[in-house]
Amino acid sequence: MGRLRAILRRSTTSREMPVLAPTSAVLLAIAVMVFVVSCDRSGHPDGVTTLPSDFPDIEVDSLEHTSGELGDLLEDSVTLLMFGFTHCADACPSTLARIGAAIADLSPGSRDQVNVLFVSVDPNRDDVDALQRYVSPFGESFLGATAPRVKLENMTRRHGLSFSYGDGYPDGSYRVDHPLSVLVFDADGTASMLLQPSVLEPAAITGAVEHLIAEGR
């Protein structure tokens, strides 16, 4: 008993404290760093970012589409804009499928007020007819469009996005690196949100879009 008391007394002497302090400081510092890193996510689920008011608006004049003026089709509707290409192995179809599921879950009144614009950054292989055939199965509100490369570069650059072409494969195909962020514009064409569908459940996308439509009413 006397020995135990001596150990306890020794462990709480001032000589031991400077040894313990750095250890607890390290733990606290790690906790602080993790907190700093994980905070400031703007109260949104991961994958949804509200854009600043001076973020550039949507501009579709340079895009080619199968029918009609794209500007007219998108007028007064919330537009989800994404970039990809039809030869994309998995990222584009899975993103389109998630967005399609999210839109299908919108209330009928809201569903009519949303369009999804899929812009191909591979105009050499994707013509407008092929694009429309590619996106149609994902929903009625899906529109396919493309433009010459220079115009696409201007369009993506305007929103901080970029794409590039990788080395060719023996079969003549080539890799395309493209953004998977989805820009969401409100009915006035103002940029509102940036979505990362790859980390979002369709329900989160539905919620974000529904919220935006409700705000515009």
Place this chain on the structure above:
Amino acid sequence: MKRVLRPALTALAVTVIALLLVGGVTLHREGLYALPGEMVIVRFPSDTPTPIALERLADAGTTLVSVGPGSMAYRAHVLDAAAPRRLAEDAWVFRDPFDSLAQCFGFGDHPRRRIDD
């Protein structure tokens, strides 16, 4: 008690500051050498207009993922290995620690897979 607490708190404060400093420098150095598919945080000077910052991101060879943390900061995927050093000419570039942690622990998205189709 005071005699014990003061050095302990001083040691704590010094350690926290030192760790934050080392962490910041490490993330900055890591950011400069981020590879295609990795995520960086780019912080522009506060007087940079958003459209100019966005164009700089794209021109350098990155693609925007989200805005923030904080004002004039952007999270972006690196498409071109030289992009971080290009951006470092007029912005602070850091490796995104959250992205690194997420991949360390096996959750989160895998940007390398996401952009290589």
